[in-house]
Amino acid sequence: MPELPEVETIKESMRKALDGAVIESAKVYNRSLRCPIPDVFENAVVGAKIIKFYRIAKYAVMELDNGYSVIWHFGMSGKIKINNERNPILEKHDHVVMNTTKGSLIYNDPRRFGVVTICQTENIFTNPLLCHLGLDPFDENLNVNYLKGKLREKKISIKQALLDQAIISGIGNIYASEALYLARISPLRESLTITQKELKDLIEAIREVLNKAIKAGGSTLHDYRKPDGDIGYFQLQHAVYGKEGQKCPNCLFPDKPCKGIQKLVQSGRSTYYCPHLQK
Ligand SMILES: [Zn+2]
Structure with a gap:
């Protein structure tokens, strides 16, 4: 199960590869993760530019320029794959594929305990996934x-x-x-x-x-x-x-x-x- 350092590493990897990229297309092949991927997901991300990546506890957040943010949790076996090619050949358990101007971003999760969801950026801290979390270990208020x-x-x-x-x-x-x-x-x-x-x-x-x-x-x-x-x-x-x-x-x-x-x-x-x- 990815712990905080792994999520930080995954988030940094995504940031280095995809910061500033525009999402050209998105396809969800299997919506049944720990929480179902919302039906609006594809429409909400396509055409948007990725402007920021950050981490909240063990969640990675990808902020878009259209007022939405994608939230990821990697559950037991979730992973991100970043590929230089657009429309890469898919592997088993590739559930979400986004083609961007800087390559493709794939979420793969054999056990499907992870989360890929979308919310309005201004409401991110009241999102049910995040609102009950205690302080992040690096939060200055943790004393x-x-x-x-x-x-x-x-x-x-x-x-x-x-x-x-x-x-x-x-x-x-x-x-x-x-x-x-x-x-x-x-x-x-x-x-x-x-x-x-x-x-x-x-x-x-x-x-x-x-x-x-x-x-x-x-x-x-x-x-x-x-x-x-x-x-x-x-x-x-x-x-x-x-x-x-x-x-x-x-x-x-x-x-x-x-x-x-x-x-x-x-x-x-x-x-x-x-x-x-x-x-
Ligand atoms: Zn000892």
Whole structure:
């Protein structure tokens, strides 16, 4: 599932390839994604110029010059393909194809949990998909006081709190584990018990792990014209995620007392951490 850094990379890829392009034609081959693609989609985009790309949490937004914006969410398996040719040969699961003056833009999604929709740009923040989201990890309003206020209402572990999109939007399972490891906070701690100092460290850690992954994505994605939703290279950057039983990168004497990276399951999601380092 693409997490925030992957969405940022996909958005940047689209921006580099297609900013300023005019959409000449659009065709939807399958409307049944997580939310059905609106019937007005094709008419709303054709003839418009693409003027801006940005990201809101794990959504990518493509703003057009006619008052509409296209919103994308990549679900479990959604990806964008950008092709130099107009009318490219279609592959299985290519659900939306737009031909532009700078090449074609294709949305491919085998499992169809993603979203491609359109809304009026002036109403974007009241769109049902976006209006309940908490602050983006990079939003300047995300600070210790904000988090304290949000966590006060919750009797859940800090790991679960990080996954709650109404608190911070855009952190997924991988980066929740990575940020807690970097901040030296146990994923099992009840979120109410996290101190101000720890919250400050945690916010910094969240931004650091996401920034690192965004940088890795940007530098690894050599050919921006073929952004691939299945971006496995972020694995290289992980300290703990998926590394059960491996040596903990920050414990100097990994045999005693650190037993290496442990895995546990919280609310059905895997968490990776070092019980020796994270208290
Ligand atoms: Zn350790």
